[in-house]
Amino acid sequence: MSLTESASGWPLRLKFNLVLAVIFLASLGGAGIYYYGFLERNAIEDVRRDSEVLMATALAIRAYTTDEVKPHLDPLNTQTFLPQTVPAFAAVETLRRLSERFPGYEYREATLDPTNPRNRATRWETGVIDDLIARQKQAPHEDAELWGIHGQGVKRALYVARPIVINNPSCLSCHGDPAAAPESMVRLYGRSGGYGWKMAQTVGMQIVKVPMLYPLEKARQTFETFMLSLVAVFGLMFLGLNLALSALVVEPMARLNRRLEDLATKDFLTDLVNRRRFFERLESEMAAARVHGSSLSVVMFDLDFFKRINDTFGHDSGDLVLKHTAVRVRELLRSSDCAARFGGEEFMILLRETPIDAAMALAEAVRARIADAPFETVGTVSASFGVAGWNHEEDAHALINRADRALYDAKEGGRNQVCRAAEAPVRRVLVTAESPA
Incomplete structure (x- = not known):
């Protein structure tokens, strides 16, 4: 490249590349913000669907226990109380085994005044139950449900909570008057909690947790792949545009500038300087x-x-x-x-x-x-x-x-x-x- 071409071409090339770089960085930033949010929303939606499947599984286990297991085992409860006849116990135990295979997937039934002490709500769970009760009061004719994100780091999980409401009178046979409760249950758990419940009372919640680490990590990897592909595409486009700029603009302009410089500084007849x-x-x-x-x-x-x-x-x-x-x-x-x-x-x-x-x-x-x-x-x-x-x-x-x-x-x-x-x-x-x- 001659000195004239360099002098005329480089300022144009530099300005062109600066404009191109600014446009690319702005576009890359905008695309990155949008696409990362899009992938994160999709990851959360995937987790929501998993939580709904887990909640539906727990409800199915409860219904199966109530309809198919409890009627056959109730006669045995007179002598020794069998927790397996309790729908909540059956659902929790079944899904606990699932969590051993898939860590982070949890199902729990937390109550404010439980019969089984392991079901007692933690401070955080008590707050969620209070929020569910408040939502029921605001919209009594709608199914109350809360969902959100709980935990930090690898323990970050999406939770879905539904209220446990006493709608079946058979529940009061165990949790109503302690004197009417099965003697075998009283012997196992005592009379200190889980009694005096009333119809239509919200006594706790069903809550499922689904880990967000894997979906969000997958979303991050997809985002990085997408951004790298954008950078690669821009690199090829940058190279192609610079080659096109040289062939179609810079070199013709350099030739024109040399010609104009010759016209301005040289004698047209002898080709000596003027x-x-x-x-x-x-x-x-x-x-x-x-x-x-x-x-x-x-x-x-x-x-x-x-x-x-x-x-x-x-x-x-x-x-x-x-x-x-x-x-x-x-x-x-x-x-x-x-x-x-x-x-x-x-x-x-x-x-x-x-x-x-x-x-x-x-x-x-x-x-x-x-x-x-x-x-x-x-x-x-x-x-x-x-x-x-x-x-x-x-x-x-x-x-x-x-x-x-x-x-x-x-x-x-x-x-x-x-x-x-x-x-x-x-x-x-x-x-x-x-x-x-």
Whole structure:
């Protein structure tokens, strides 16, 4: 990539990539927030469905125990109380075995005043029961249910709670008047709790817990995979857009800029730099020479009797002479030198790090190259030269004026020759008695 292409292409490419990066980061952030929330909601919904299945399983076990087990085992309760005949006990024990296979899945029936002490509600469970009772009072004709998230870290779980309401009169045979309770149950649990219940009373709750670790971890992994895929897609898109930008925008613009720069700084006929560009280059080289203390010289020349060539052979032949003259000059210059068409048939050469004697020799070589080889159609053409060395004090115009006066001397002296410019006048500093020596 050329310097011009780099200068013109990189700011555009940088701005384009910055805009693209900002759009991508904003889109990635928005997509990440939305998709993470979407996956988390789906994970919670999955857990909700699992909790509903677990709750339905507990209710099915309770119903089966009530309908199929209790009638057959009740006669035995007169002698030894069998907890297996209690629907709540059967559901809790059955699902406890399930939790051994699937840790974190729990079913519990917590009561405020239990017969079996293991069913006593904890402080947190008591709060949930109170919330269920409050909800029943607000909407007595609707099935009360609460759900939420409980626990931290790996123990974080979604719970679903439903109230235990005394709707079956048979429940009061054991939990109503303690005197009417089965003697075998009293012997097992005593008379301290679980009695005096009434119809339509909420005595506790059924609660299931389903762990959220695995669904949320799965959601996190899916989210990371999705985000990585987005980054990969953006990377490919970023590469493709940059390649397209280079092929369709940057390179054509660089070529156009080079063309515009050539039009602005070069002479269209000779392909040498123009007068404006030459002055810019001269000012720059003078500044560098002043810093490094190096030499600098300029050569001014023009073609002798050029108007006669145009009048005799036509302007096309004159243009051809100018182009071939520029070619012959470039063949003798270093890459660090600069040649310009100064106007009409007049040319300038800037020689950096070149003292006046070396500049005179180069001018003589150019003069010989022009004069010794005839030009097509017009034949032999000569040129006159003026050479000036810079004294590190005068400005660019003064230096060129000295070369121009030397060129005039070459013309007056018979043409087809090289003349050395007179030395620039040296500034004299007046030293007074008060001035330091």
